[in-house]
Amino acid sequence: MARVAIMLLLVWCSTAWAAEYPVKSIRMLLPYAPGGAIDILGRILAQPLSEALGQNVLPDNRGGANGIVASELAAKAPPDGYTIYFASVGQISINPAAYRKLPYDPFTDFAPVILHSGIASLLLVNPSLPVGNVAQLIAYVKARPGGVSYATPGAASTNHLSTELFARMAGITLIHVPYKGSGPALLDVIGGQVPLMFDQITSSLAHVKSGKLRALAVSTAKRSALLPDLPAIAESGIPGFDTSSWNGILVPAGTPPAIIARLNALVTEFHARSAFREKLLAVGAEPIGGSPEQFTAHAKAELARWSKILQESGTRLD
Numbered sequence: 001m002a003r004v005a006i007m008l009l010l011v012w013c014s015t016a017w018a019a020e021y022p023v024k025s026i027r028m029l030l031p032y033a034p035g036g037a038i039d040i041l042g043r044i045l046a047q048p049l050s051e052a053l054g055q056n057v058l059p060d061n062r063g064g065a066n067g068i069v070a071s072e073l074a075a076k077a078p079p080d081g082y083t084i085y086f087a088s089v090g091q092i093s094i095n096p097a098a099y100r101k102l103p104y105d106p107f108t109d110f111a112p113v114i115l116h117s118g119i120a121s122l123l124l125v126n127p128s129l130p131v132g133n134v135a136q137l138i139a140y141v142k143a144r145p146g147g148v149s150y151a152t153p154g155a156a157s158t159n160h161l162s163t164e165l166f167a168r169m170a171g172i173t174l175i176h177v178p179y180k181g182s183g184p185a186l187l188d189v190i191g192g193q194v195p196l197m198f199d200q201i202t203s204s205l206a207h208v209k210s211g212k213l214r215a216l217a218v219s220t221a222k223r224s225a226l227l228p229d230l231p232a233i234a235e236s237g238i239p240g241f242d243t244s245s246w247n248g249i250l251v252p253a254g255t256p257p258a259i260i261a262r263l264n265a266l267v268t269e270f271h272a273r274s275a276f277r278e279k280l281l282a283v284g285a286e287p288i289g290g291s292p293e294q295f296t297a298h299a300k301a302e303l304a305r306w307s308k309i310l311q312e313s314g315t316r317l318d
Contacts, residue, residue, distance in 0.1 A: 021081050021259055025056040029074045029085045031067030032153060035183025037119055037200035037285075038247060042086040044279050045116065045249075045267070052266050057084075063181045066154040067091040068102065075109035079254035084263070085110065088247045090157050093302035097310050098156035110250040112295040114264045117285040118246040121162055121219040122204050123233060125196045126189055127211065134170075134217050134236035137196070141172040149175040151185035151197040156315055159185075161306065162198040162219055162243040164313040169238045189213065200245055201226065201284030219243045226284055246288065246302075248295055260292060 026049075030042045039061060046057040062070040071091045077083035092106040104110075123134065131137040141148045152160040155178050167174050177194050179185040182203050188194050190212045201224060207213040208227075217233040218224050221242040233241040249267065251260060270276045271287040280287050290298075310316075 021262070022053050022055045024082065025058055026053070026081070027077075027083050028057050028059050029070045029077075029083060030059055030061045031063065031070035031085075031087055031091055032061065033063035033181030033183050034061050035186065035203060036153060036181050037202035037245065037283075038086060038088050039183070040202050040283055041117060041119075041247060041280070041285055044276075044283070045086065045270070048270050048273075048276060049263075049266065052269075066095060066098075066156055068095065068099075068104075071095070071106075072103045074250070075104040075252060077252050079111075079252040079256075081251065081255055081259040081263075083252060084113070085250045086116075086247060087250055088158070089245050089302055089306070090154075092248070092250075092299045094156055094158070094161070094306045094310070096303060097307035098315060100316075106250075106299065107296070109253050111253050111255050111260055112292040112299070113249040113251055113260050114267045114292065115246065115248040115288045115290055115295040115298055116267065117280055117287050118244055119200045119202050119285050120224050120244050121159065121198045121200050122208065122215045122227075122230075123166070123196070123198055123217045123219065124189060124204055124208070124213045124215055126192050126194075127214045128192060129195050129214070131216070132214075134231075134233060134238070137216060138170045138172055138237070141170075141174065146173060146175065148196070149177050149194050151177050151179055151189050151194040153182040153185050153199075154178050154180065156310065158243065158245045159198045159200075161309050161313065161315070164315065165243065165309055166198070166233065166238070166241065168313065169241055186213075205284055224284060225281070246298075248299075264292060 028046055030039055032038045042059050046059050049057040067090050074085035131140050150163050189197050208215045217231050217236050221234050268289055271289045
């Protein structure tokens with residue numbers, strides 16, 4: 001009886017705490033530098049969260065080490081709901097396969113809140129590159145063995161692994177140039193310092209529409225509604241090619257379940273708003289949603305998938 005009473009008291013305390021939550025600003029950790037897809041989507045989400053919670057949700061960019069810097073900060077933060085982590089597939093389902101040792105475990109150091117959205121990537125080139133489609137790019141690279149480089153926001157990112165998979169399936173070799181985030185990588189491709197890269201449509205679409213970058217194809221099996229005339233890589237001579245990214249909200253393990261439930265309910269509500277969905281779709285993101293348990297199941301399935309791609313590409317980071 002005493003044990004049951006203690007458990008009921010803990011549940012009551014958790015619920016009471018959540019009813020008062022939040023009473024101060026909330027930090028939203030972002031694992032990449034400003035300008036990338038995660039930064040854009042995190043800021044889109046921070047605004048309605050701030051309005052709904054009545055407290056500022058403040059984006060905090062902590063780029064570096066493929067998101068490990070932000071992940072460790074988030075894992076070690078107090079589990080009180082005042083630190084939320086807007087993470088990507090890289091931190092949750094790629095890093096555990098790419099590194100032998102991490103300062104965090106995505107499945108024990110965090111509590112999942114909700115899978116937020118999925119994002120297609122574009123195969124991009126500097127407009128000065130004399131190629132207009134995937135076949136021409138492959139021919140261009142084959143004519144310059146070992147002489148063509150590509151940018152990424154970091155080793156073992158989805159951008160990196162998508163390019164390695166593309167190169168392997170196309171039978172070409174490219175030189176990897178990693179950056180600390182998608183924003184800096186995009187700037188150097190726009191500037192011509194590096195000729196090409198894969199990048200999420202969220203962070204690159206505006207540059208494509210302005211003519212600063214040329215998109216050759218989309219990474220997903222189907223074309224994007226935002227660029228319906230742009231072919232998929234799978235229909236451009238590399239059948240079966242299909243990669244994408246996704247992101248979601250986590251909190252430190254031990255955060256009261258009532259707070260997790262409240263955050264999940266709010267994001268689910270946002271996804272149902274046509275204005276919010278349109279904001280996501282306008283930058284190439286598809287809302288997903290679901291329960292924390294569905295988030296975990298998806299993350300574990302993706303870990304198995306990306307582990308295979310890492311192994312086949314020979315990529316290890318330690």
